[in-house]
Amino acid sequence: MSKASEILRIAAKGDGITADGRHVAGAVPGDIMQDDGTLQRGPRYVEAPCRHFGKCGGCQLQNADEQSLADFVTSRVANAAEGQGIAVGELLPTHLSPPRSRRRATLHAISSGGKPLIGFREGGSHKVVGLTECHILAPELFDTITALRQLLARRRGKYAVDIELTLVDQGVDCSLKNLPIEGLEQTEGILDFARELGLARLTLDQGYGPETLWEPEPATITLSGTPVSFPSGAFLQATSDGEEILVNDARAWLAEAATVADLFSGLGTFAFALAGKTKVLAAEAARDAHFACKSAAGIFRKPVHSIHRDLFRNPLQLDELNRFSAVLLDPPRAGARDQVDLLAQSTVERVVYVSCNPSSWARDAKKLVDGGYRLEKLRAVGQFRWSTHVELTSLFVRNVAE
Structure with missing residues (x-):
């Protein structure tokens, strides 16, 4: 029979490891794995700040303190x-x-029961977690997600859109893949979205490669004081x-x-x-x-x-x-x-x-x-x-x- 054992460290994939080599999902150093299989939390465990933690695949270690x-x-x-x-x-x-400092991210949007879900995928799954908060993304990127959700809520039918967001010198560079735009009304609607949100650039890929739909001035990223043109999707x-x-x-x-x-x-x-x-x-x-x-x-x-x-x-x-x-x-x-x-x-x-x-x-x-x-x-x-x-x-x- 196994005995109570302390979690000593976090393994490469985010599991806690005991002294006898057992891997325990969701455990952090200082937690105690009891002999009945329950986990007793230790002093280095913290409550995850995000309600999506444990489901969203964007984070694995929100329950670990700063030292851990x-x-x-x-x-x-x-x-x-x-x-x-x-x-x-x-x-x-x-x-x-620090939290809320990520300036680039790839997310996904799907229709679910007629409502849009936008977020990261679940860990080890293709399911999309509809984000209502995010503690890693820069606020400008999360504001774009909120606006995109409102835009997609007006669309009918199913869709599966890949989203790339990057914070550049002029604001948010937004790239949407597999979002069909048909007719004058949808075209004007997405241009209004870009204009009202003040996007630096809006790029669409409808199966024929990326095309820039909105870019009031050339998008750049300043590197050590030098403004450099920022190609859509660049690293x-x-x-x-x-x-x-x-x-x-x-x-x-x-x-x-x-x-x-x-x-x-x-x-x-x-x-x-x-x-x-x-x-x-x-x-x-x-x-x-x-x-x-x-x-x-x-x-x-x-x-x-x-x-x-x-x-x-x-x-x-x-x-x-x-x-x-x-x-x-x-x-x-x-x-x-x-x-x-x-x-x-x-x-x-x-x-x-x-x-x-x-x-x-x-x-x-x-x-x-x-x-x-x-x-x-x-x-x-x-x-x-x-x-x-x-x-x-x-x-x-x-x-x-x-």
């Missing part, structure tokens, strides 16, 4: 390094984004405070680098932060992001040379890498296996690796360490508050041969 959240985010990153046998020079303080760091932490680490660690290759550069989040005395090569596979970065660099005369290049199919080769004193890479969740293989063989002095997946990062980090780098600094970043999604910044420095 920070410990979870930190351990995800530190354990990933430890699992690969990588020594960490300095583990920097973890950053957690952006989830919170502005999280972006600031990532950028400040990159600046501090690469301040003395004369030349930097920014790989998987996107719109230029890091390229424009580093550009000044430093000359930056920005390599990006997404054509619209590449052109946005290139155009902004030209208009504002930044020392950023933007190239269109798929680094999965065509990574920078050794002769190219060895021209740079430092490399920064911020790849997708899969990591950068082939590019890191070459980087490990290079003469590049410093590598800053920003990641949204501790597992693929650890795999790549092991290759860098085996190739003669040491992990000097590591920071965990929790931009996706109350979720199990964790990001990080890291600095690798090439060992000097004695």
Whole structure:
């Protein structure tokens, strides 16, 4: 018979783990799993602020206190390094984004009994949770959801709409996919919606690709003081405070680098932060992001040379890498296996690796360490508050041969 056991930590998928290795859904450190299977709450359990918690898939950890959240985010990153046998020079303080700070989100809208439901999907399900409150989204994004609900309430028939919301310089950029607009009345209605809400842009995709229906002035996102054109659906760091932490680490660690290759550069989040005395090569596979970065660099005369290049199919080769004193890479969740293989063989002095997946990062980090780098600094970043999604910044420095 099992005995009462304390929850010691939170596992990668959000379950609590006891000393004897049992996983307990919804448990946090300090809770006690009784021998009859009931859960006795401990001092680090808090009441979830949102009524949708436990059903909505947007959050998994709202019942954990601030220290438990920070410990979870930190351990995800530190354990990933430890699992690969990588020594960490300095583990920097973890950053957690505050509530209601998320500036981008993908949601879904469906008709249910003639009424619209708009929200995130349930955990492990395609069912949509109709949000009446949200403690992670920026208020401007939630206000847009409220207005969309009113707009869709006037429509008849079934629909299943994908919604992308992003907070840009001019306001909310709203993209709707699979919402048919037929006739003058519906067209005028959705234009009135965009106008009255003061949207920065409204984009519709009715099966033929995205088309801009409303954009009073070009949508931009300012990156380290440089306004950059924002293509609909482009990648952006989830919170502005999280972006600031990532950028400040990159600046501090690469301040003395004369030349930097920014790989998987996107719109230029890091390229424009580093550009000044430093000359930056920005390599990006997404054509619209590449052109946005290139155009902004030209208009504002930044020392950023933007190239269109798929680094999965065509990574920078050794002769190219060895021209740079430092490399920064911020790849997708899969990591950068082939590019890191070459980087490990290079003469590049410093590598800053920003990641949204501790597992693929650890795999790549092991290759860098085996190739003669040491992990000097590591920071965990929790931009996706109350979720199990964790990001990080890291600095690798090439060992000097004695």
